Amino acid sequence: xxxxxxxxxxxxxxxxxxxxxxxxxxxxxxxxxxxxxxxxxxxxxxxxxxxxxxxxxxxxxxxxxxxxxxxxxxxxxxxxxxxxxxxxxxxxxxxxxxxxxxxxxxxxxxxxxx
Amino acid sequence: xxxxxxxxxxxxxxxxxxxxxxxxxxxxxxxxxxxxxxxxxxxxxxxxxxxxxxxxxxxxxxxxxxxxxxxxxxxxxxxxxxxxxxxxxxxxxxxxxxxxxxxxxxxxxxxxxxxxxxxxxxxxxxxxxxxxxxxxxxxxxxxxxxxxxxxxx
Numbered sequence: 001x002x003x004x005x006x007x008x009x010x011x012x013x014x015x016x017x018x019x020x021x022x023x024x025x026x027x028x029x030x031x032x033x034x035x036x037x038x039x040x041x042x043x044x045x046x047x048x049x050x051x052x053x054x055x056x057x058x059x060x061x062x063x064x065x066x067x068x069x070x071x072x073x074x075x076x077x078x079x080x081x082x083x084x085x086x087x088x089x090x091x092x093x094x095x096x097x098x099x100x101x102x103x104x105x106x107x108x109x110x111x112x113x114x
Numbered sequence: 115x116x117x118x119x120x121x122x123x124x125x126x127x128x129x130x131x132x133x134x135x136x137x138x139x140x141x142x143x144x145x146x147x148x149x150x151x152x153x154x155x156x157x158x159x160x161x162x163x164x165x166x167x168x169x170x171x172x173x174x175x176x177x178x179x180x181x182x183x184x185x186x187x188x189x190x191x192x193x194x195x196x197x198x199x200x201x202x203x204x205x206x207x208x209x210x211x212x213x214x215x216x217x218x219x220x221x222x223x224x225x226x227x228x229x230x231x232x233x234x235x236x237x238x239x240x241x242x243x244x245x246x247x248x249x250x251x252x253x254x255x256x257x258x259x260x261x262x263x264x265x266x267x
Contacts, residue, residue: 022222023222026220027220027226028220028221029222041226042226046226048220048223049220049223
């Protein structure tokens with residue numbers, strides 16, 4: 001499945017403002033589907049940094065790297081799932097969205113992106 | 115961090131804090147080093163400034179030969195270190211930035227905060243000085259003068 005098709009599916013979920021495939025090591029956008037006003041390059045850079053720091057934390061704790069993380073803020077949320085080949089799938093969503101459904105869809109998409 | 119012009123200090127300090135860059139060099143296209151962070155020897159700054167300007171000039175020329183628009187930024191990625199090199203326009207003329215970063219940060223973060231640095235420099239710059247022609251023969255004397263100031267000699 002192409003990245004654009006994958007991102008298109010994710011952005012059709014109610015409350016999703018954007019989806020990106022990001023190079024985890026570089027924090028660079030590989031593919032994106034974003035609502036107007038969202039700075040994809042900033043989201044990619046910061047999400048990759050966050051992902052790297054969370055992975056560093058779990059390594060320090062002697063645990064395997066997480067496959068999924070979620071950052072909840074007052075006005076929305078950011079979700080990330082690790083894919084194969086150093087890719088990270090990131091969703092930007094509204095605060096009121098069903099986080100459980102998003103998590104499921106994101107993990108499924110990360111598997112398909114492999 | 116040392117800067118020749120005080121108005122550069124706050125934007126550069128913000129960039130360094132956010133990007134986690136190890137080395138940073140800001141210079142004019144005529145070779146005057148405006149600010150540096152992380153370099154301990156003037157010789158290193160001189161070499162980095164000359165090589166950085168050379169790389170950007172070479173890539174711009176390559177783009178011209180291929181009929182492409184000029185390239186303003188170049189990124190080199192190594193296993194342990196990366197280099198981000200970019201030309202940008204300020205109210206004080208065209209400047210070059212050279213950033214060396216490690217695995218504690220990423221190219222995406224460096225690019226993101228470098229763009230913010232450029233915006234902040236544009237806002238912080240005092241009224242424009244009269245433009246003067248940039249000559250190749252000015253490069254080395256300008257560089258030596260600014261190195262003396264940046265390393266307190």
